[in-house]
Amino acid sequence: MRHAHTVEQVRAAEAALMARLPDGTLMQRAVAGLAATCARLLAGARGRVYGSRVVVLAGSGDNGGDALYAGALLARRGAAVTAVLLDPARAHPGGLAALRAARGLVLTEQEAGLAAFTGADLALDGIVGIGGRGGLRPPAQPYAAAPRPGTVVAVDVPSGVDPDTGEVPGVALRADVTVAFGTLKPGLLIDPGASYAGAVQLVGIGLDLPPAALTALQHPDVAALLPRPDTESDKYRRGVVGVAAGSARYPGAALLAVAGALRGGAGAVRYVGTAAEEVVRRFPEVLVTEGGPAGAGRVQAWVVGPGGGEGAERALREALASDVPVLVDADGLTELARLGPAALAGRTAPTLLTPHTGEAARLLAGADQGPPPQADGLAAARLRTAHRLASAYRATALLKGSTTVVAEPTGEARSNPTGTSWLATAGSGDVLAGLAGSLLAAGLAPLDAASAAAYLHGLAGRRAAGRGAPVTATDVARQLPAVWRDVHGGAAPARGAGRGARPDDARPDGRRAAAGARPGGRH
Numbered sequence: 001m002r003h004a005h006t007v008e009q010v011r012a013a014e015a016a017l018m019a020r021l022p023d024g025t026l027m028q029r030a031v032a033g034l035a036a037t038c039a040r041l042l043a044g045a046r047g048r049v050y051g052s053r054v055v056v057l058a059g060s061g062d063n064g065g066d067a068l069y070a071g072a073l074l075a076r077r078g079a080a081v082t083a084v085l086l087d088p089a090r091a092h093p094g095g096l097a098a099l100r101a102a103r104g105l106v107l108t109e110q111e112a113g114l115a116a117f118t119g120a121d122l123a124l125d126g127i128v129g130i131g132g133r134g135g136l137r138p139p140a141q142p143y144a145a146a147p148r149p150g151t152v153v154a155v156d157v158p159s160g161v162d163p164d165t166g167e168v169p170g171v172a173l174r175a176d177v178t179v180a181f182g183t184l185k186p187g188l189l190i191d192p193g194a195s196y197a198g199a200v201q202l203v204g205i206g207l208d209l210p211p212a213a214l215t216a217l218q219h220p221d222v223a224a225l226l227p228r229p230d231t232e233s234d235k236y237r238r239g240v241v242g243v244a245a246g247s248a249r250y251p252g253a254a255l256l257a258v259a260g261a262l263r264g265g266a267g268a269v270r271y272v273g274t275a276a277e278e279v280v281r282r283f284p285e286v287l288v289t290e291g292g293p294a295g296a297g298r299v300q301a302w303v304v305g306p307g308g309g310e311g312a313e314r315a316l317r318e319a320l321a322s323d324v325p326v327l328v329d330a331d332g333l334t335e336l337a338r339l340g341p342a343a344l345a346g347r348t349a350p351t352l353l354t355p356h357t358g359e360a361a362r363l364l365a366g367a368d369q370g371p372p373p374q375a376d377g378l379a380a381a382r383l384r385t386a387h388r389l390a391s392a393y394r395a396t397a398l399l400k401g402s403t404t405v406v407a408e409p410t411g412e413a414r415s416n417p418t419g420t421s422w423l424a425t426a427g428s429g430d431v432l433a434g435l436a437g438s439l440l441a442a443g444l445a446p447l448d449a450a451s452a453a454a455y456l457h458g459l460a461g462r463r464a465a466g467r468g469a470p471v472t473a474t475d476v477a478r479q480l481p482a483v484w485r486d487v488h489g490g491a492a493p494a495r496g497a498g499r500g501a502r503p504d505d506a507r508p509d510g511r512r513a514a515a516g517a518r519p520g521g522r523h
């Protein structure tokens, strides 16, 4: 599991630790880890540190101090280090003195121009860290648009990215590697910020941290969550998932949701709706009933809404009246937005909402008194949007998109690291809904069901896309058994196994991490 803490949590833990340690200890721990990573990257790219060209972009706070001190350590190993001070009067005095003592060159941004940056083998982004607010200020903005140097290493956070949310309110500097201190920050795990962070590495500095504000699953976590039948299992013990989906107009959504549900570990899938004939022709193992959820037999969880068309209102009403977990998707969400949060008020079992940002905007408009939110703004603020939905509807909210985020009304949240933009294809959400519903029926808690489903769905999308090819939702569903095996380590599933490659090895755009970079740390 990867853990990310907010700036407030980090500051509190830092203050508690600093009170017990000599001045400067934390910074020196951070700097040692940062310089070691830079040295590894340079050695990977050039064979050695000696003779390499390093540029340090130093802002006015401790983030700039970290970068200057790390530059000094690299200079002592023979690198030609140039520091560019973006706010010379406020540059970190200790870091500056250390760099000068190591014979580093110190320039203002006017003196340096862009040449030192574009010609460097490695650039350290120490413009701003967790003390940053807003996008890059004008003196630093040209670096974001300049030709890229060899490798850009962000110190703690890519400058211009909001550490708590991943929002990028203006210009930000894209990194190949981000070296985070003490803990990850949520902004490193959620787009758009995550797409600026590159490969994320953690340097432990000994902080004693509270429960994380955001977590992200890894292979072993998912392997441990996925249900496994044992010798006592029958279909009801494994869970029966009911799928109320599809309509005369959208029969395909029923097939895709059922395909996802069949591969999600439930013991059986029960389908209700108008596409029963098509469903049973394609999947003879599915139990089908005409009509709505109320008249169907026993299930342990409902999925309502994919392609539901005119039947969605009845399916939603009847499913919500049940006392089992209900996943609401697509047309079910449109109906729910019309009814507002009051429709969930009497529920005794959990509800999981799985909107994309357009549906999230409708749900929030149905819940808030204020003006309807814009979907674009919600996408840029994914974590806040998921929290708002969860708290307005008192339900688990899975917000789909470039980084899928799941939030609980309790404030717990998870981001999904396995997404790929190839998943933005028609019907892909139907597969996800079926899969997550199946995991709910198998007994997973909503946060686990939603985040494990998003994880598998993302891996299946990546597998289907291979080295980069368009995928269909059907391809994604077909890959689910293979990724199920992948998370268990590629071999026969064993509880708690999971030796497969960690998804964090790859950047969100699917490119590998920079040479020599290790994937993000665990703690």
Ligand SMILES: NC(=O)C1=CN([C@@H]2O[C@H](COP(=O)(O)OP(=O)(O)OC[C@H]3O[C@@H](n4cnc5c(N)ncnc54)[C@H](OP(=O)(O)O)[C@@H]3O)[C@@H](O)[C@H]2O)[C@@H](O)CC1
Binding pocket: 010, 011, 014, 026, 027, 030, 059, 060, 061, 062, 063, 064, 066, 127, 128, 129, 130, 131, 132, 133, 134, 135, 136, 137, 155, 156, 157, 160, 181, 182, 205
């Ligand atoms: N916490 C820990 O455990 C440890 C933390 N450590 C390190 O300390 C870092 C935090 O340092 P920090 O508190 O000094 O803040 P920092 O990020 O340097 O920024 C503040 C300065 O930036 C300025 N500024 C603001 N926004 C800006 C913008 N958009 N663009 C440009 N400038 C902007 C702001 O100026 P002002 O707003 O006052 O004009 C102020 O001067 C942390 O990220 C990590 O690297 C480690 O060394 C050890 C353990």
Ligand SMILES: [K+]
Binding pocket: 063, 125, 126, 127, 128, 129, 154, 155, 156, 157, 158, 159
């Ligand atoms: K930075």
